[in-house]
Amino acid sequence: MIDQRLLRTDPDRIRASQRARGESEQLVDDLVAADExxxxxxxxxxxxxxxxxxxxxxxxxxxxxxxxxxxARTKELAETVKRTEAEGKEAEATFSGLFGALPNLVLDQVPVGGEDEGTVLGSYGTPRDFAAEGIEVADHLEIGQRLGAIDVERGAKVSGSRFYYLTGQGAELELALINLAMQTAIRNGFTPMIPPALVRPPAMEGTGFLGQAAQDVYRLEADDLYLVGTAEVPLGAYHSDEILDHDRLPLRYVGYSPCYRREAGSHGKDTRGIFRVHWFDKVEMFVFTDPADAEAEHERLLGFEKDFITALELPFQVLDVASGDLGASAARKYDCYAWIPSQQRYREITSTSNCTTFQARRLNVRSRGEHGTAPVATLNGTLCAVTRVIVALLENHQQADGGVRVPEALRPYLGGRESLVPVR
Structure with a gap:
């Protein structure tokens, strides 16, 4: 949530943010009235x-x-106290419900617009000219089946559409990517974590995933638990209801976890292969820091992602995501898009968001310094969403003999092998 004082001191700032997101300004008017x-x-x-x-x-x-x-007056007052107490509780409930639906404030630097109106901040690497090499481009599923690495038919048989098995070299490739990502993060000062993939409602709500994103979440009703769609959720809730020592900030964690997403609204999109699936594994960075340092930390997370993608020798672009495409918690977000040869376009494989103090206020995470206690800022960044990185790796590094070249950075985690070889 945002700082409630802004409703009284600068409601127009909140209205401007709502306009930028393409969301209702009436919500702000309703909140001001409810607060009064x-x-x-x-x-x-x-x-x-x-x-x-x-x-x-x-x-x-x-x-x-x-x-x-x-x-007699005391009797009148007793009725007044009872009535005003009930009115206060009702007004508080109305205000809390409205306030909980208000997304984070968009930072001024964010480009205004919808999903396709982000700003490309840079392009890195050059897509291969497969035609010049005499190679007919195959998509990741064809390559994966040739390598005995991906089995979507049996995934669908066992679990339904958008599920899969990674087999043989595919399973080895995932483990190699996870190990490379975790070791990269550890070298950059992150504490490794294996967080739970099931969380209680306060963790999901506190990180902002029960609002506009609720339709994409799996819930276990019998246990009142949620399957997380990202390690951001359990990592963000790790210090909930705690007061941190300001001198210890920033606290940087990197978590490996399975991620579950219903992919609501994606009917008919990316149905082939493993680009858009209901379950995948991911290595996620998460940071608690002083709000004054949040923007610099955001740039640092983006730098780590760029370095990781570069190490995998993938052509990619960095996008400053437009205001209308931000999640509820994000004040600014950068996406990295890798080149996908079979589609002749760039597709998102990582992202990093500056959530300012929005999540920390909801999760009650504060720090204590010389001027007292105050909410911290939180940031998250995907270092490796495994299935999408596998898609990009297989397609960009496919060879004329049907194999796939292994980037040098990944070879130590695959026993030193230089290529993945066809098994059929």
Whole structure:
């Protein structure tokens, strides 16, 4: 959530953010009105309670008609206290419901627009000219089947559409990518974590995944638990309801976990292969830091992602995501898009978001420094979404003999082998 004081001091700033997101400004008007009703009810309740207490002191000393009048007034006040307390609770519930639906404030630097209106900040690497090499481009599924690495037919048989098995060299490739990503993050100062993939509602709600993203979440109703769609959720909730020592910031964690997504609204999109699936594994970076350092930390996370993709020798672009395509928690987001030869376009494989203090306020994560306690800022960044990286690797490094060249950075994690070879 945002700082509630902004509703009173600068509601136009919130309205501008809502416009940039393409969302309702009426929500801000409703919040301002609800806040006024809440404060009015609280003031009325406190005034009645104060008078009630004062009369309670006077009654024992009063006699005759004065005492009778005081008792009558006390009876009136009791009804007023009961009524205003109920009105206050109702107003608070209305305000909390509306406030919980308000997304984070978009930073001023974010390009304004919809899904396709982000700004390309840079292009890195050059897509191969397969025609010049005399290679007919195959897509990742054809390559994966040739390598005995991907089995979507049996995945569908066992679990349904958008599920898969990684087999043989495919399984080895995933493990190699995970190990490379984790070791890369550890070298960059991150503490490795294996977080739970099932969380309680406060963790999901606190990180902002039960609002606009709720339709994409799997819920186990019998246990009131959620399957996480990213390690961002359990990592973000790790310090919930805690006060951190300011001198220890930033705290940088990197988590490996399975991720589960319903992919609601993606019917008919990317149905072939493993680019868009219901389950995949991911290595995710997460940072708790001083809000003053959040933007610099965001650039640092982007740098780590760029270095990782570069090490895999993949052509890619960096996109400054437009305001209308931001998640509820993000104030700014960068996406990295790898070149996919079979599609002749760049596709998203990683992202990193600056969530400012939005998640920390919801999760009650604060730090204590010389000026007291205050919410921290949180940031997240995907280092390796395994299936999408596998798609990019297989396609960009495919060879004329049907094999796939292994980038040098990945070879130590594959026993030193230089290529994946066809098995059929």
């Amino acid at each position: 009703r809440r404060r009015s009810a609280i003031a009325a309740f406190e005034s009645a309670r104060a008078e009630q207490k004062e009369l309670g002191k006077q009654i024992p000393k009063a006699q005759g008609e004065d005492k009778a009048a005081l008792l």
